Amino acid sequence: MQVLSVTSECVPLIKTGGLADVAGALPGALAPFGVTMRTLLPGYPVVMGMVKDARPVARFDNCFGGPADLLAATVAGLDLLILDAPHLYDRPAGPYLNQSGVDWVDNPERFAALSWAASEIANGAIKDWQPDLVHAHDWQGGLAPYYIARSGAAGRVRTVLTIHNIAFQGLAPASKIAALRLDPADFHADALEYWGQISALKAGLVFADKLTTVSPTYAEELMTPEFGMGLQGVLRDRRADFTGILNGIDDEVWSPASDAEVKTYKAPKGKGPNKQRLREEFGLAEAGGPLCVVVSRLTEQKGLDLLLQALPTLIGRGGQLALLGSGDPWLEDAFRRAAGPNVGIRIGYDEALSHRMIAGGDAILVPSRFEPCGLTQLYGLRYGTLPLVALTGGLADTVIPATPASIGAQVATGVQFYPVSAEALSNALNKLCDLYEQPESWAKMQRNAMGQAVGWDQSAARYAALYDSLMTKR
Numbered sequence: 051m052q053v054l055s056v057t058s059e060c061v062p063l064i065k066t067g068g069l070a071d072v073a074g075a076l077p078g079a080l081a082p083f084g085v086t087m088r089t090l091l092p093g094y095p096v097v098m099g100m101v102k103d104a105r106p107v108a109r110f111d112n113c114f115g116g117p118a119d120l121l122a123a124t125v126a127g128l129d130l131l132i133l134d135a136p137h138l139y140d141r142p143a144g145p146y147l148n149q150s151g152v153d154w155v156d157n158p159e160r161f162a163a164l165s166w167a168a169s170e171i172a173n174g175a176i177k178d179w180q181p182d183l184v185h186a187h188d189w190q191g192g193l194a195p196y197y198i199a200r201s202g203a204a205g206r207v208r209t210v211l212t213i214h215n216i217a218f219q220g221l222a223p224a225s226k227i228a229a230l231r232l233d234p235a236d237f238h239a240d241a242l243e244y245w246g247q248i249s250a251l252k253a254g255l256v257f258a259d260k261l262t263t264v265s266p267t268y269a270e271e272l273m274t275p276e277f278g279m280g281l282q283g284v285l286r287d288r289r290a291d292f293t294g295i296l297n298g299i300d301d302e303v304w305s306p307a308s309d310a311e312v313k314t315y316k317a318p319k320g321k322g323p324n325k326q327r328l329r330e331e332f333g334l335a336e337a338g339g340p341l342c343v344v345v346s347r348l349t350e351q352k353g354l355d356l357l358l359q360a361l362p363t364l365i366g367r368g369g370q371l372a373l374l375g376s377g378d379p380w381l382e383d384a385f386r387r388a389a390g391p392n393v394g395i396r397i398g399y400d401e402a403l404s405h406r407m408i409a410g411g412d413a414i415l416v417p418s419r420f421e422p423c424g425l426t427q428l429y430g431l432r433y434g435t436l437p438l439v440a441l442t443g444g445l446a447d448t449v450i451p452a453t454p455a456s457i458g459a460q461v462a463t464g465v466q467f468y469p470v471s472a473e474a475l476s477n478a479l480n481k482l483c484d485l486y487e488q489p490e491s492w493a494k495m496q497r498n499a500m501g502q503a504v505g506w507d508q509s510a511a512r513y514a515a516l517y518d519s520l521m522t523k524r
């Protein structure tokens with residue numbers, strides 16, 4: 051089966067968050083299931099810089115305000131299609147934000163173009179290749195199912211949309227209907243309209259054949275007002291076509307037995323030298339409590355403001371924190387101010403350091419207000435770095451909380467807390483410290499964690515089955 055994946059980021063080319071990891075992993079994970087996946091990506095400067103063997107396979111004379119070439123290339127085993135549209139993507143700074151940290155004003159056009167190119171490919175723009183199915187990710191790919199549904203490929207090329215984060219909905223003013231090549235007749239509440247604006251994400255939710263999100267619990271949560279961010283009704287209407295498929299992690303890149311960034315280990319006790327090195331790297335002294343790590347975007351979603359409030363509990367119990375993150379300026383400043391003898395802070399993005407932190411920490415903290423899946427708790431499990439997580443979304447699906455029964459049954463892998471409040475987090479940190487003071491239980495939990503399957507095998511099988519179900523319906 052030929053599948054075109056449509057994404058605004060993809061490792062190892064461009065990454066701002068977990069979407070890139072998933073988009074980068076899916077082609078390899080699905081190959082054993084007979085799925086050949088090509089990945090359509092915008093030609094940002096960093097992407098163009100990494101591509102060596104690009105060959106043009108199509109040209110669009112009018113791609114939302116200028117000409118564009120579609121280039122085929124291979125990077126790190128990924129079969130890429132790159133939309134080289136300099137008027138849209140040849141810009142400094144990030145994929146979504148300008149140098150001042152503000153959304154590019156033409157983001158609706160920039161990602162409508164990506165989605166439209168997917169539809170053109172579905173309609174035969176490339177001479178010798180056509181997908182059977184287009185798998186779009188998040189709002190940036192949201193219009194692809196719409197353009198396809200309104201084109202000659204409707205019904206022939208099937209579509210799937212995956213929600214990685216419903217907080218971003220791709221809203222645009224209604225005045226852009228023509229500029230975004232949308233049919234004005236579709237601008238109503240049962241299709242593209244969201245409270246007077248165009249929503250690229252809603253377009254995908256309405257027009258894709260199947261919808262997925264990245265964990266079963268988040269799928270259920272998304273159908274409630276608390277988590278659906280206004281789109282819960284649309285998702286409830288599509289309940290029959292909507293499933294949660296848990297993310298995996300690349301268990302070769304994230305393997306304590308072979309990770310080039312760490313002193314490798316196969317059993318929890320091998321973490322010792324990594325912990326020592328991490329303390330040195332963050333300027334932390336010896337301490338009696340657990341060394342907790344955080345690797346995260348610093349945004350409201352991640353609940354790290356709650357950690358700031360609960361931090362005295364951890365430090366009071368002899369614990370320590372090493373945090374790596376970047377994001378909202380107020381949170382960056384607040385963490386900088388929290389730095390001290392037992393609190394090490396790195397503001398920035400550093401892939402290599404994130405590996406050393408996951409290997410060296412005793413525990414990894416993920417106190418998110420909502421978390422579609424979450425990847426860092428999975429890294430933590432694999433490295434015997436016990437996750438302390440909020441009971442929400444994929445965090446609820448991947449961590450087995452420590453109770454006397456679960457410890458006795460040798461299945462406990464971490465600590466969960468609910469509600470997502472500073473007080474509950476503080477209690478959970480106390481519990482973590484209690485567990486840390488019982489080395490036998492702690493070591494058992496580490497072994498359970500390291501034994502948990504967190505790779506892609508099971509989830510790739512579920513995506514493959516979903517694709518297959520659409521093929522047989524054609």
Ligand SMILES: Nc1ncnc2c1ncn2[C@@H]1O[C@H](COP(=O)(O)OP(=O)(O)O[C@H]2O[C@H](CO)[C@@H](O)[C@H](O)[C@H]2O)[C@@H](O)[C@H]1O
Pocket residue numbers: 066067068069071072214215264297345346347374375376398399400401404421422423424425426444
């Ligand atoms: N400062 C930093 N330095 C180095 N690495 C950093 C970093 N900050 C973050 N990262 C890395 O970026 C990735 C973040 O992925 P997450 O899944 O944790 O959250 P994100 O909210 O970005 O993803 C969204 O999409 C993914 C994929 O579906 C869902 O798992 C998730 O719940 C959803 O919110 C991880 O690989 C992490 O290690």
